[in-house]
Amino acid sequence: MQDSMKGLARFTGLLARAALWVAGTGLVLMTIFIAAQVFWRYILNDSLTWSEPASVMIMGWFIFLGAAVGIREGYHLSFDILLYVLPDRAKNWLHTLSDFAVAAFGGGMIWFGSSLADKTAGNMVPSLGISGAFDFIPIVGGGVLIVLFSAERVLRRIAGLPTARFGDAPLEE
């Protein structure tokens, strides 16, 4: 059980790493786009109309991917007051319940994000000329990772492996 879990953890670890790379690339792209906008406005005395909406869309990507990785690495902020006073067994059950709730929300991001993307697919994003569906693809992508990483947390706990606790230092592999 633990061995197969470790195999799975290697896979999700790679996935989280990839998501961080995509998100990091997004942050760098945003920086370049807005810098270009400043350059165009002040040096070339012209306007870049696509840089702002493009950057906002990229921001969506890196927020939802980053938030999903945060589930795995445990860097989201939370309160842990009640949990201090409970025995380990009860703590584990509550953590698992919490992971299920988060997974359900991730499921909502996938399902309802898709239906928003579907509804707006025929619209055009102003200044970018791409389908309005792109507005909602980041939320769907983030949802997929949130479900996966929440499931991993539950499985790790069942296998008796440690999970990163929210508010604590990131889990070392």
Place this chain on the structure above:
Amino acid sequence: MELWVLFGTFVFLLLIGTPVAFCLGISSFATVLYLGLPPVVVFQRLNSGVSVFALMAIPFFIYAGDLMVRGDIARRLVALAGGLVGHLRGGLGQVNVLASVMFGGVSGSAAADASAVGGLMVPQMKERGYDVDYAVNITVVGSIIALMIPPSHNMIIYSISAGGRISIADLFTAGIIPGLLLAVSLMVAAWFVARRRGYPTEPFPGFRALGGLLASAVPGLILVAIIFGGVRSGIFTASESSNIAVVYALLVTLLVYRTLSWNDFLEATFAAVRTTAMVLMVIGCAASFGWLLAYLRVPASMVALLQGFSDNPIVILLLLNVVLLILGTFMDMSPLIVITTPIFLPVATAFGIDPVHFGVILVLNLGIGLCTPPVGAVLFVGCAVGRIPISQAMKTIWPFYGAAFGTLMLVSYIPALSLWLPSVFR
């Protein structure tokens, strides 16, 4: 009943250790399901809550801060500040507050300010033997100063929410003295806490050494000058200046100091992604939660309650402050301004409170709300930057809450603090 579902789920999840962002999102999701509304609205609000151009200043300032920390800019700046006022009790705490006054003029956003000042100061304070909670506390509460000192987008939102009867120029000017008063109160609080904890003071290094510190900090000082001077002189907007801060920090660390390795760059980028994603996820989910509060008419019910309570202006002002503080505990600033202004402003003016004065009270009050759990964007940024749990920051933040609350009371009951300066400029 809907409210029980909303708040009950929220509190329950909070208690079992679910991340705050998801507590907000999941309780909204559950309530919408309970109401039989199409649940798309929760995820739409989440998406639009983070798709706001003005929010971009937050990742950029966090990123610039991460780059400055890893590329040695921050250390040199704080070394200079330490040389200047490090011999005072709680010296770096005082510098932190002053940094908020300075950055506050630039960013206009408390969250961006907390990320910029916090990213700069917290690691340095940690290194020099200050407790992290002290550094985080000052950074968090100090960021309220940013809301008061112009430019302040929230003042503009207030004026627009009030139907435009209030001059924005007056509002901007009115915020200056309360902002400085808050700075002074926080510096006093920082001094007392520093004395009680016995933080070490550093010896004055002498003017020769100070000159050396100054020379090595010049590129960092230029960065401050670019951000501050750029916005003041009208060359850049706040979002643009936050971006320039990133580009400039990259150029200096790569070309001038040559201190930033490829690994440092990657680490700074990933750290910025983690911090920003965490903060903006809370803001996005708070957008869903706030939508439901509005849909369920919670602010309106609060006001109805208030109006049936008293007819004394002093009591009403106190009640308004209390209600705003409570609302500010649960919701974020700009949606609250938009929702409460049309309802509270008529109450305030009916009791003879000047609209400009009320705007300053509102922004200061809701600014305190940004620093209080369970929903406080600035508190989250501060804790994220200092990498401490909220509970640790909460244990020792009270003197600083006290200073902010005292300032709020002074500003509430001495209208001249807000209204004198605009009258001079008019």
Place this chain on the structure above:
Amino acid sequence: ADLVLRSSDTHPDGYPTVEAVKYMGKLLEERTNGRIGIEVFHSAQLGEEKDTIEQTQFGVIDLNRVSLGPFNNIIEETQVVSLPYIFRSVDHMHKVMDGPIGDEILAAFEAHDLIGLAFYDGGSRSFYNSEKPIKSVDDLKGMKFRVMQSDMFVDMVGALGANATPMPYGEVYSAIQTGVIDGAENNWPSYDSSGHFEVAKYYTLDEHLIVPEVLVMSKKTWDKLSPEDQAIVRQAAKDSVPHMRELWAAQEKKSEEKIRAAGVQIVNDIDKKPFIDAMKPVYEKHVTSAKLKDMVARIQATE
């Protein structure tokens, strides 16, 4: 009322559109013996227009008062009224929107899960700036104006020889004050309520856009109503229009008086022809389909 329709508006309480929808709610209550009423969620409490449109499409909210701008990329027919200088005057706009062309545009909403009920006034937008009184197209050369994020408005400003700078509305005040941009464009009430007249003291009434706004209902809600109630709702919406126009005229007058009293210099005697002539490339780029070309021709032919 047994059925309270939730209606969204981004404008504050007391604004003509908000009051018009409240008035429509009053009419509905009277005509249905209190069975149907309306509650207006003003001040963008439920979200900005792009978001509340989606909420209306999904049936989360029932009614929505929105600008036509956000529909330009969704419903082709709405583009025609967003064309610069398409209407000669507010009267001309009223004639077109009250007639068959207006009905045609309202009908186009149904394919997108919305029922178009009525058009409200959105005022006429003109340029203001902090630099100089603008009397001709040449005066605009090289100046920087904030416009809404829309290709058409960017192209319009470009065709006039100026630079379009899309930026969030809330940033405009300090951007003008600090000189990041020279000015922006809007109608009297918004020029007033935004406080922009405090920092941009020159207003040129070129009336480049006279864009009506629209009241839509969710098709999901609509389909739940009996045919009789549908007729009552449609009629109450139509009947709120004259009331709205009165309120709007009063609001415009009030704002204009306040702005004039503040010492703003107003240019209202420009020759519009060179402005209109400069729009040729904009029309060529944006009016491409046969349907739009035909609508433009019919609007221009409306007396």
